[in-house]
Amino acid sequence: MQSLEEMRKELDVIDDQITTLYERRMKVCEGVAEYKIKNGRKVFDKTRENEKLAAVAEKVSTDFNKKGIRELFEQLMSMSRKLQYQRLSEEGVLGRLPFIGLEQLDLDGARVVFQGVEGANNQAAMLKYFGKNVKNFHVPSFRDAMEAIEEGSADYAVLPIENSSAGPVTQVYDLLVEFENYIVGETVLPIKHMLAGVKGTTLSSIERVYSHPQGLMQTSHFLDEHGTWQQISVANTSMAAKKMMEDQDTTQAAVCNEYAAELYGLDILAREINDESDNSTRFIIVTNQKVFLKNASKISICFEIPHESGSLYHLLSHFIYNDLNMTKIESRPVEGKSWEYRFFVDFEGNLADAAVKNAIRGLREEALNLKILGNY
Template sequence: MATLEELRNQLDEIDNRMAELYQMRMDVCQQVGEYKVKAGRKVYDRQREKDKLADVASKVQGEFNKKGIKELYSQVMSMSRKLQYQRLVEAGALGRLPFIQIHSLDKENARVVFQGTEGAYGQAAMNQFFGEDVNCFHVRTFRDAMEAIEEGSADFAVLPIENSSAGPVNEMYDLLDEFENYIVAETILPVVHTLSGLPGTRLSEIKRVYSKAEALMQTTRFLDDHSDWQRISVVNTAIAAKKVLEDQDKAQAAVCSTYAAKIHGLEVLVDEINDEADNSTRFIVVTNQKIFLKDASKISIEFELPHESGSLYNILSHFIYNDLNMTKIESRPVEGKQWEYRFFVDFDGNLEDAAVKNAIRGLREEARNLRILGNYSIDGQI
């Protein structure tokens, strides 16, 4: 019986041969890539790869080895494709992306829309990014805001997309898919909720609490201590404050900001009722123009994938191979396709970066309905 050292020596010899064969295979793939550049051929041939995996699996014994060699060759072919994508991009086969690079946003002359009413967190985020003197108006829903910039009645919309404690705003992801609008910046707003009511209201008088669904989620611990209060969701925290003022009913209170309470003449009954003290909301600045800032450092994309094993795993390898840092991934159901999902990914980079171009070339060929949602600056800094 061979010793462990002898067996390891055998493995080393096999690995050396495999490394040599891998190099030979990649050299041939380089030539294939050059041929495809000249012939204008696509890199990814899904059926050929399926046939290849079935063929190599037929050459080994046992289910474990069959599955293993298919996984191995999936990776080998994935690396081959990425080499060919690189050759295509170097040859200019990616083409110009339909985004125009700019040096700065025209904040002084912009007309901006936010969702909610006076005193909304959206207004605070807008003022934080565009300044207090911004030319602005407000609408009732996120959809109304997206329609406003699509039709041109506003240049930009400032809308929430994620909260640090409550998570993503799913409706915004659906609207980003539905509308041909694009993210050009983001700004992060600290969120501090209060319980506010009519002046002189006592906590014992309250029966109903109004606020946005996310705000009610973010103050669950405080509200749970008052289990007899009915929680009622409305479109916006500022709208909740406005309702309490208009109804003039001390049985009602609102979860809203101090600013909203002041705007609508309410008294802060309890301050800082957030479940988490460090609570922030990420707002995106959206426009209908395909533009990006010269020093933009973050990219958002969306795509769909075949409903089959390994499809997401293979797609994510494009970020790994190109040394791109993926910072976020979300999924949303695809309408009309049961158990199929649309993925939203944020990653670091600029559309002019070679690594980004390589990744996008591969993603376009291997994913379905790839869209670039924007290339923008974190916190709107350029």
């Protein structure tokens, strides 16, 4: 029987052979890339790859080795594709992305829409990004805001996309897929929730608390301490405050910000009731134009992938091979397809960068579909 040291030496010899064959294989792949460039052929040929995987699996003896050799060749073919995409990029074959780079956004006379009523956090985010003199109006729902910019009654919309403690605003993610609107900016707003009610309201008199679902989630620890309070969702925290003013009912209260409480003449019953002391919400600025700032540094995309083992891994490897830093990934169910998901990814980069074009080319060819949501 061989000693451990002898077996390790034998493995080193085999690994040297594999390394030499790997470089030889990639050299041939360069030739494949040159051929495809000259003849306008697509890099990704799924039928060819499936045939290859089935063929190599037949050449090994055990089920364990069949799975292993398939995984090995999946990686080899994935690296081959990335080399080919790189050569396409070097030859300038990747083409232009359908977005126009701007030095700055056209804000002169722009009309901005936000969801909610006066006093909403959405309004505060709008004022922070656009300034106090911006022309603006508000609508009842996120969908209404998206429709307003799609039809042209507004130039920009301000929408919450995620909260640091409650997570993503899933409805906004879904609307970004549904509408041909694009992210061109973002702003982060610290969120400080208060409990407010009409004059005469006390903690002991409260029976019902109203707020946006995110507002209720972000203050759940405080609200759950008062287990008898019924928690009721409304479209916006400021709408909850406005309801208090309209109803003049001391058995109900609103979770809202201090500005909304003051605007609607409410007493603040408890201050800063957030579960997290550093609670903040990220808002996106959306328009119906395919534009991006030339100094933009973050890109958002979404894509669907085949419902197969390893699909997500292979797609995400395009960020690694192009030295792109992925900063966020979310998943949402695909409507009408049980247990299949659409992935939303944020990563650092600019649409004018060669590495970004290279990665997007690979993602677009290998995903079932891909949408660039914006560069900002």
